[in-house]
Amino acid sequence: MSPRRAISGGRIDRLRTIRFTFDGRPFTGHAGDTLASALLANGVTLFARSFKYHRPRGVLTAGIDEPNALVTVLSGAVREPNIPATMLEIYDGLNVASQNRFPSLAYDVGALNQLGSKVLGAGFYYKTFMGPVIGPLKGTRFWMFCEWFIRRAAGLGSAGLEKDPSRYERMNAFCDVLVVGSGPAGLIAAKAASDSGARVMLAELDATPGGSANWSGETIDGLPAAEWAAETLRDLKARENVRVLPRTTVWGYYDGNTLSAVERVADHRNTPAKGEPRHRHWTIRTQSVVLATGAFERPLVFPGNDRPGVMLAGAALRYVNQYGVLPGQKIAIFTNNDSAYHTAEALKKAGAEIVAMVDVRDDTSVAGREIAREVGGEYLAGHAVVATEGGAQVSGIKVQRINAATGALSGDPRSIHADCLLVSGGWSPTIHLASQAGLKPEWDNDLQAFLPPKPTQNWVGAGAFNGSFSTEKAISEGHAAGLTAAGATDGKADELPSVDADAFDPNPAPVFEIKAKGKAFVDLQHDVTADDVRLAHREGFVSVEHLKRYTTLGMATDQGKTSNIPGLAIMAETLGKPIPDVGTTRFRAPFAPVSVGSLAGERYGDIRPERLTPMYDWHVENGAEFYAAGLWHRPMIYGLSGESVEQAYVRETKAVRGGVGLVDVSTLGKIAVQGPDAGAFLDRVYTNMFSTLAIGKARYGLMLREDGFVLDDGTTWRLGEHDFLMTTTTANAGKVMQHLEYLLDVVWPELKVQLTSVTDQWAGAAISGPKSRDVLAACVTGTKVDNDALPFMGIVYGEIDGAPVMICRLSFSGELAYEVYSGAGHGTHVWQALIKAGEPFAIVPYGLEALGTMRIEKGHVTGAEIDGRTTARDLHLDWMLSKKKPFIGSAMMDREGLVAEDRLQLVGIVSLDNRPLNGGAHIVEELDEANPHGSLGHLTAACYSPSLGKYIGLALVKGGKARQGTRAFISDPLRKRFGPVEIVSHHFFDPEGSRMHG
Known part of the structure; x- marks a missing residue:
């Protein structure tokens, strides 16, 4: 039996032993354990070192709000850092390392930073590294000297450099009601919405849906809460209109009731099952949302509150009831509210000794006092813990009388022996998603917590999310929320499950710091102390946003889930204002860290999206070779056996110029x-x-x-x-x-x-060449396509083999040509019909290389010439500049620099040595292969012209129009291409346009 494993209890499978390693040491746990629960059961209390001071740290929580116990998961050479031990389910072969320590967790040289803690306070880096360096490095900035050392000391875990071998997926889902959270409120909400006929999704971030019902210890409908939750869950899973997503964190709430979630599909196994991803990212679009996300317990701020062995009382309740793990043998409890008394009761039943119940309130509840008498130990109302004792583990506490109204301490402190201290500073409803979806949270003075804002999107809350902490009230609210979300008008409220439990409300005392000698931590992950918050005030950072950034409070991986309210309380006291007047920072997505792999999904390596035209499969089947153009995969050539790219596009170009060809233009x-x-x-x-x-x-x-x-x-x-x-x-x-x-x-x-x-709505095919009208006439019905019915730039409507089409007569190739548009679903059908109709005319499909060759011959411009630096005049398109109206750009187009005669202007280039030209090559007046210089401009595009029988190109050349008819040189040192060229008009072929107007 493990040192701290209770003899019985918990929801783990004690018959299945799991073997894993932590920092190279072998350990065992049971199926259902997290790394945190398994290590605690083995007596491990030191989990990590803190960010700045490298202080020893243990587990504080039992969930996603954990600020201390972050670990690195090792899988071969792959490292994944900063995983909360509280969220990592153990499995055979799990290999985990602690972080932020050297050479070991127990003996960390970084702990020497504590000696300099007085100068390492908030903002020290802003003020310390600005001065000049003296001595050998004189003349450099101090920061430049220190940066190398600081960069290597900063951070927590370190990521690996090896490629992640895991597979990830992305999913889109649509539902009527999304329920976030599966405690009693969430389960009842899902059931009520499902009963109303709604399509329901239920997302739970933990491995076992049921939320607090799994570890509350209450009785619902005569069953232990965990059994009731399991039975309710089985019922929901059996319904066709319900989808349950365990291990799923809903991390973002966006406009239009769109939410993002990550499902940890295989993190609890050594290797994913066949075909299974590691993580699956969900984009969920829903009519309405039920937020039943519960609440986070807050710690108390007092000296020594970060020592291993200090844990939240609610976390201890979960460890004992869900995992059968005692957080200690001699346990002290320090609270400002009634909820911690539940924990004392559960721990006593599990075999722990409660040595003291310390409550800052003088006037505690009757039920609380009764439990304190039952569990035994000292009951110290109107007292506070002012320090913890011990080294890298709590061995005792110091207590002192306190006035809860003023926070003033009186009398002498005294010591109590304890190996664990459980603390509870009240509860903060988990309102992050609601805040993302709308307005600022609203302060509730009775609960000493921020409650959700009024909805600006279609969501409704239930349970502790609303500040309702009794299970009976949570069930009632969950039922109402499920009906409201589903749009139902009535439900069987009289048949709701009965709850057998003491109806405790937290009734917290006001949030304040226990002011005694020693470091009192507010944000445990970033080592932000109460003194740091007061320093920020003295430095003038009185806005909560400035406080956050100056001290880094709430900026760690836990995003201040346990520290925000205590930090605000200290700032409010310093300012002499109530907490709501100080305000709170807004919660932003993500609610919890999201793996980059899940966001990328199936796409890795080249992560650019792949866009395929409706005729893509036909192109593949007919020998097309592709390249990417504007994210689209477009046919480059339809090569025959043994053909080079140049031979293929020359053949295709000749076929179009001499007959007819078909090109896919769906991507326009x-x-x-x-x-x-x-x-x-x-x-x-x-x-x-x-x-x-x-x-x-x-x-x-x-x-x-x-x-x-x-x-x-x-x-x-x-x-x-x-x-x-x-x-x-x-x-x-x-x-x-x-x-x-x-x-x-x-x-x-x-x-x-x-x-x-509507780019994706239309499939487009351009049919070009002297025989193009003949092909159309052979297959188009419902309209004529002769010159009278369809003149240049005219549009007609008809059908091709039963598919409706829209045809416009226009040309990019310089030939008689038409663009035929059909609905994307008809694209391949229309394409094949055109190919069949063109067979008697020897029609060929052609790709971008042939299309580019014909546009170069015609001198048409594309993105290569429209590169963000050219004007209409540069491209000889000034004939299109209206003098009758203003337009975007007309006020600036006549600036002196844009009308200068020596600007780069579009020209044609002809190779005089009959060798290929390359886009990007420079045009120079004097050839100097040893020292290339004197660029006049550059080639934007080049090809072999079958119409001219020469290698030609388009170029942007200084004063290009005046240089037509002159000679120059190509200078391309990277490709070792030099040679003479002639600068000519960019209109190489049919400058009058007689062919496309024929």
């Missing part, structure tokens, strides 16, 4: 611009007019940034009086959407315009 950005002011809005956004565009016609448009530089180009189609479809380049779709939304939200909120991204 598509934005629906709708509303009475849509035309006026587009006039302001584009450099040319769109309000005059006829319905059923399209127009090429140019968009500038406010500074006068080109943002994007594309075509916009007028589908109705107030209905436009804007297309953008693939890469800039998101950027343009953000730009337009900003203009409507901030610059012109009075315009009646609605924007909708």
Whole structure:
């Protein structure tokens, strides 16, 4: 039997022994143990060293609020630091190391920092490392000298450098009611909502749903609370409209009743089961939420309150009732409220000796006094613990009389022998999610705690979350909350389970510090003392936000779950104000640390999202080779056996120029611009007019940034009086959407315009070449496609093999061409129908390389030329700058620097040595391979032109227009490519446009 394992009790499986190691030492526990409970059962009380002073620290809590007992889990070469021992379930082979110590936990040289504690107070780094260094390093800043040492001393656990081999998943879920927390209130809420027919999800952060019912020791409906919870849970799991998620932390509450959660699927096993992820991230969208998240117990602030052996009374109750572990043999209890008396009663029944009950209140409850007499030991009302005694473990306490109204101590302190001190400073409802979802918390003076704000989203609270600490009241509130969340009007309240327990309310004394000699810690994880809080006040940091940042109170991994209220109380006393006047910091997501792997989910390595067009599978089946373009996977070429990339795109280009080809253009950005002011809005956004565009016609448009530089180009189609479809380049779709939304939200909120991204709604296929009209005529029904019915930039509607399509005649290739749009679900069907109709005309699918070759031959610009530094004039698009209206960028486009003659301007480049050109290569007047210099500009794109039989490119060259007809050189030292070129017009092929207008 382990030294502190109770003979009986708890919910662990005593027949299953688990073997694990801590700091290289072997230990055993039982199935159902956490690392904290298993080590406590083995008599281990020293778990960690503190952040700044390296003081010995033990377990304070039994849950996610643990500030002290953080460990590193080792799995081969993989290290995962800062895991609370209270949340880590043991399993065979678990290997754990303590943190923040050297060379060992018991003998840590960092403890010498305590000798300098007077100069290591809050903000010491702001004031200490600003002066100059004297001596050999004279002239450097003191911080620069100290930084190397400080960086290596800072932090708690250290992360490993090895790749995480685990797999993670992301899930989206939809429900009517999400219940967060599975104590009695949460279980009853889920049951009531389910009974009403709602689809319910129940999330519980612990391994065993049931919450406080698992360890309260009460009787519900004649059963021990834990058995009642297990039976209720079995009933819920059997229901088709209920999903139960154990080991799941709901960590974020966002707009639209969207919540984020992480399910720890396999952390309790050595290796995940086949196909199982380690963590699963849930994005949950729900109609309503029931917050039954309970409350966190607060510690008391007094000298020596951080010594191993000091533990929260509620945590001790959980260790003895859930894990069958005694926190000590001779136990003293120090409280300011009634809840700790439950713990005394449970520990006495489990075999511990209660040596003292110390209560700061003179006027304690009758029930409390009765329990104190039953458990034995000294009963010291109107007293306080003013110090703990011992080394790296409590061996005794000092008590002294106190006035709870003023905090004044009187009389002489005296010692009491104890090997464990349980403390309770009241309870703070776990209102983090409610605060994330809306307003500031509201102070309740009777409970000495912040209660949830009024809802701004569709949530309802129940139980201790509301400040209701009796189980009977929690069940009643849970039932009402479940009905309300489900939208039900009635329920069987008379059939609620009965509770056999003393109805204790906490009735806490006001929160205050026990002022005696010695360090009294407020934030145990970051070593923030009561003196640090007072120092912040003296330094002028009186706002709670400034207090937080100056002292780092509440900024550790536990986010101040046990320290916020005591810290505020000390600041309030220093300011001479009540706590609600001082305020509280807002709770932000995440509620608890979230693994990066769960956020990334299945994506790792290249974490960019993969976007596939509706015709992607067809492209794969027909030999396409892909590359990423604006996050989309687009066909580069459809190579034949033995073909190089250049041979493939030359073949495809010739086929289009000589006959007909088909290219997937689904990736173009598509934005629906709708509303009475849509035309006026587009006039302001584009450099040319769109309000005059006829319905059923399209127009090429140019968009500038406010500074006068080109943002994007594309075509916009007028589908109705107030209905436009804007297309953008693939890469800039998101950027343009953000730009337009900003203009409507901030610059012109009075315009009646609605924007909708419809990029994924439409599948697009561009059919190009002299035979393209023939192919369309062979397969399109419901409309004609001849020149009269469908002129250049015209739009018609019809069907292809039964699928509705919208066709616009426009060209990026420079050939007679049409863009055929269909619903995304019809994309492959329409594509295949076009391919079949084109077979008599030798149609070929072509990729981006051929498309890019044809656009270079035509001198059309893309993102390579619209690089954020070019103007409309630089790109020879000044003909699109309207002189009849202002537009975004018109006020800045004529600045002196933007109209200078020596600006980089678009030109064509022809290789004179008939060797390939490369994008990014420099254009120079004088070739100097040994010392490249004198760049005139650079190539933006290059290809082999089958129409010209030459290697050509587009370039941005200083004063490019004046240089046409001159010669220069390519200088590309990285790729060892040098050679002569001719600078020509960017219009290489069919400059008159006769082919696309034919």
